[in-house]
Amino acid sequence: xxxxxxxxxxxxxxxxxxxxxxxxxxxxxxxxxxxxxxxxxxxxxxxxxxxxxxxxxxxxxxxxxxxxxxxxxxxxxxxxxxxxxxxxxxxxxxxxxxxxxxxxxxxxxxxxxxxxxxxxxxxxxxxxxxxxxxxxxxxxxxxxxxxxxxxxxxxxxxxxxxxxxxxxxxxxxxxxxxxxxxxxxxxxxxxxxxxxxxxxxxxxxxxxxxxxxxxxxxxxxxxxxxxxxxxxxxxxxxxxxxxxxxxxxxxxxxxxxxxxxxxxxxxxxxxxxxxxxxxxxxxxxxxxxxxxxxxxxxxxxxxxxxxxxxxxxxxxxxxxxxxxxxxxxxxxxxxxxxxxxxxxxxxxxxxxxxxxxxxxxxxxxxxxxxxxxxxxxxxxxxxxxxxxxxxxxxxxxxxxxxxxxxxxxxxxxxxx
Amino acid sequence: xxxxxxxxxxxxxxxxxxxxxxxxxxxxxxxxxxxxxxxxxxxxxxxxxxxxxxxxxxxxxxxxxxxxxxxxxxxxxxxxxxxxxxxxxxxxxxxxxxxxxxxxxxxxxxxxxxxxxxxxxxxxxxxxxxxxxxxxxxxxxxxxxxxxxxxxxxxxxxxxxxxxxxxxxxxxxxxxxxxxxxxxxxxxxxxxxxxxxxxxxxxxxxxxxxxxxxxxxxxxxxxxxxxxxxxxxxxxxxxxxxxxxxxxxxxxxxxxxxxxxxxxxxxxxxxxxxxxxxxxxxxxxxxxxxxxxxxxxxxxxxxxxxxxxxxxxxxxxxxxxxxxxxxxxxxxxxxxxx
Numbered sequence: 007x008x009x010x011x012x013x014x015x016x017x018x019x020x021x022x023x024x025x026x027x028x029x030x031x032x033x034x035x036x037x038x039x040x041x042x043x044x045x046x047x048x049x050x051x052x053x054x055x056x057x058x059x060x061x062x063x064x065x066x067x068x069x070x071x072x073x074x075x076x077x078x079x080x081x082x083x084x085x086x087x088x089x090x091x092x093x094x095x096x097x098x099x100x101x102x103x104x105x106x107x108x109x110x111x112x113x114x115x116x117x118x119x120x121x122x123x124x125x126x127x128x129x130x131x132x133x134x135x136x137x138x139x140x141x142x143x144x145x146x147x148x149x150x151x152x153x154x155x156x157x158x159x160x161x162x163x164x165x166x167x168x169x170x171x172x173x174x175x176x177x178x179x180x181x182x183x184x185x186x187x188x189x190x191x192x193x194x195x196x197x198x199x200x201x202x203x204x205x206x207x208x209x210x211x212x213x214x215x216x217x218x219x220x221x222x223x224x225x226x227x228x229x230x231x232x233x234x235x236x237x238x239x240x241x242x243x244x245x246x247x248x249x250x251x252x253x254x255x256x257x258x259x260x261x262x263x264x265x266x267x268x269x270x271x272x273x274x275x276x277x278x279x280x281x282x283x284x285x286x287x288x289x290x291x292x293x294x295x296x297x298x299x300x301x302x303x304x305x306x307x308x309x310x311x312x313x314x315x316x317x318x319x320x321x322x323x324x325x326x327x328x329x330x331x332x333x334x335x336x337x338x339x340x341x342x343x344x345x346x347x348x349x350x351x352x353x354x355x356x357x358x359x360x361x362x363x364x365x366x367x368x369x370x371x372x373x374x375x376x377x378x379x380x381x382x383x384x385x386x387x388x389x390x391x392x393x394x395x396x397x398x399x400x401x402x403x404x405x406x407x408x409x410x411x412x413x414x415x416x417x418x419x420x421x422x
Numbered sequence: 423x424x425x426x427x428x429x430x431x432x433x434x435x436x437x438x439x440x441x442x443x444x445x446x447x448x449x450x451x452x453x454x455x456x457x458x459x460x461x462x463x464x465x466x467x468x469x470x471x472x473x474x475x476x477x478x479x480x481x482x483x484x485x486x487x488x489x490x491x492x493x494x495x496x497x498x499x500x501x502x503x504x505x506x507x508x509x510x511x512x513x514x515x516x517x518x519x520x521x522x523x524x525x526x527x528x529x530x531x532x533x534x535x536x537x538x539x540x541x542x543x544x545x546x547x548x549x550x551x552x553x554x555x556x557x558x559x560x561x562x563x564x565x566x567x568x569x570x571x572x573x574x575x576x577x578x579x580x581x582x583x584x585x586x587x588x589x590x591x592x593x594x595x596x597x598x599x600x601x602x603x604x605x606x607x608x609x610x611x612x613x614x615x616x617x618x619x620x621x622x623x624x625x626x627x628x629x630x631x632x633x634x635x636x637x638x639x640x641x642x643x644x645x646x647x648x649x650x651x652x653x654x655x656x657x658x659x660x661x662x663x664x665x666x667x668x669x670x671x672x673x674x675x676x677x678x679x680x681x682x683x684x685x686x687x688x689x690x691x692x693x694x695x696x697x698x699x700x701x702x703x704x705x706x707x708x709x710x711x712x713x714x715x716x717x718x719x720x721x722x723x724x725x726x727x728x729x730x731x732x733x734x735x736x737x738x739x740x741x742x743x744x745x746x747x748x749x750x751x752x753x754x755x756x757x758x759x760x
Binding site for chain 2: 180
């Protein structure tokens with residue numbers, strides 16, 4: 007049974023208007039629904055997610071609960087919480103319907119303290135769900151990394167003010183933590199491992215990605231912009247203070263998806279995005295390359311799309327090992343350079359579609375011992391035979407860093 | 423508390439028995455049973471009340487070969503407004519009623535027909551609300567089912583194929599997923615182009631249900647009528663089966679794949695378009711539509727699939743629609759190869 011408990015108090019706030027004598031009274035009732043374990047848990051939980059009043063907290067006890075259909079939430083301000091990532095398990099291995107384990111389409115939602123396993127499609131998707139918090143969650147696919155695993159673990163899209171904090175994702179056949187077509191984003195204190203891409207920020211703006219660990223993925227952190235999408239022109243992203251190492255898992259993405267082109271052994275990829283700052287990260291043993299900056303490589307038909315990376319800053323990172331065994335398309339490119347790649351590689355593309363070459367303004371501020379190569383490919387589409395490698399770092403003027411992202415619903419935001 | 427008053431109010435409302443009950447229709451919460459609305463004269467919903475207008479669509483969404491019976495109720499003294507492109511502008515208090523039936527053999531859908539579910543779309547004061555009702559075995563009552571249901575169905579398809587599958591009644595949130603239009607929800611079927619046959623719109627106008635109707639009304643071709651061009655029939659199929667999500671303010675907007683009838687940009691329709699967030703739904707294929715080659719097109723791959731995470735549409739079907747797949751395959755196959 008669902009017990010409905012009136013939380014500690016019914017808050018009644020009385021707001022007195024300043025410009026007149028009117029007094030407006032707002033009654034805010036906050037409730038907690040305590041889910042009991044036992045039969046029909048899936049049906050009772052979905053009922054609670056549909057019938058909850060705005061602002062309700064739904065609490066799930068410790069235990070493993072199985073689901074044959076996807077869950078969904080469309081009520082504003084609901085908190086869904088478990089007893090802990092290591093205690094409350096939502097098991098979707100028998101899922102028969104829906105494209106994800108949990109779909110959130112309302113704003114001001116908090117998801118925390120539980121684990122979602124083995125969903126048929128994506129793990130948790132939130133679409134058009136502003137001010138969402140993903141905190142202390144695990145989304146995973148059990149077993150070895152597998153092409154048949156779901157695409158994204160944590161998947162906020164078309165949303166503003168997205169917070170992903172303390173989340174672990176394992177086994178996604180696309181990106182573990184994927185933020186798409188969104189703005190004002192924080193991804194921090196999270197662990198992405200054994201995914202194709204660890205963390206991906208795509209067609210998004212104003213993102214801070216920090217204090218995360220991306221390890222044992224095919225690619226660690228991707229900052230991408232893709233054509234033919236409703237929201238394009240991603241910009242203003244900072245990737246700092248992350249541990250990005252051992253991203254040498256083979257790429258197990260289904261072909262056709264953009265991440266299927268990511269060479270196993272890649273630390274960070276910046277592709278066709280603007281004003282991206284990679285700083286203070288610790289790169290280690292990514293066998294293909296630690297950081298690669300490049301243009302979108304597929305053909306496209308979209309007059310509004312710019313396939314070049316622009317105003318990119320790479321500074322003050324540490325680089326250990328790596329680049330000694332390039333994979334995928336980078337293997338062929340590295341062949342002409344003794345089979346190894348330095349920590350930072352730029353494709354050297356500065357024009358596309360027969361247009362004039364432009365200054366993409368790539369700024370590299372690293373110790374003299376940190377190697378760099380421009381492949382000097384010049385124009386898009388790419389033609390490996392036109393490769394003109396050069397070791398000289400471009401002398402871009404570092405674009406000023408975007409201001410840190412603060413989110414009103416972030417408890418670490420001390421301004422609130 | 424307010425909830426108690428609503429309840430008391432509902433109890434009183436349920437006592438009145440003269441046709442559709444506006445207080446129940448406009449109440450905050452869905453009524454416990456379909457009969458509470460007074461949309462039908464009898465609890466078994468066999469006799470519609472006098473102001474219920476039966477209608478049908480040129481093309482209908484595929485829902486596992488279920489037969490559908492549709493009514494619109496427009497409150498007395500009010501009229502819907504015509505719209506050439508979007509759903510007709512129905513007044514507050516409108517109820518769209520859709521009952522899903524099966525029969526032992528869908529080649530003779532009236533013989534032994536039984537109701538599975540009745541879905542209501544109600545235009546409340548602050549927007550449309552979806553409410554699913556599931557029929558009991560005895561066919562005497564349809565109860566509100568916010569979390570939907572799964573029901574075993576055995577039948578023979580209109581093409582003569584034996585079927586035995588678990589039919590899924592969508593839950594209230596899943597109703598919204600398909601009916602989403604920006605931050606609101608909206609009916610999908612009753613658009614002028616899809617109502618425009620058998621003089622249906624002109625009849626509505628004559629009966630005072632619909633305001634002025636222009637002399638030229640857009641229309642979509644019936645997808646099964648081969649007298650119409652293949653391309654138009656294929657686009658009509660995608661319009662009614664896919665475009666409720668695959669439109670710029672729909673649930674699948676982030677895919678960049680836009681399948682509305684009026685869409686003209688080839689890339690947005692999927693021709694030569696790379697997948698966005700398809701994951702294994704891409705099936706290892708590179709393009710949504712590869713002109714001339716349905717076998718390497720993600721569109722047909724996902725339409726053919728019955729596996730969650732791959733199958734499209736994601737909701738509303740358990741089976742693949744073989745005839746729909748065939749139509750789209752034919753359309754893609756006829757496109758000139760690049």
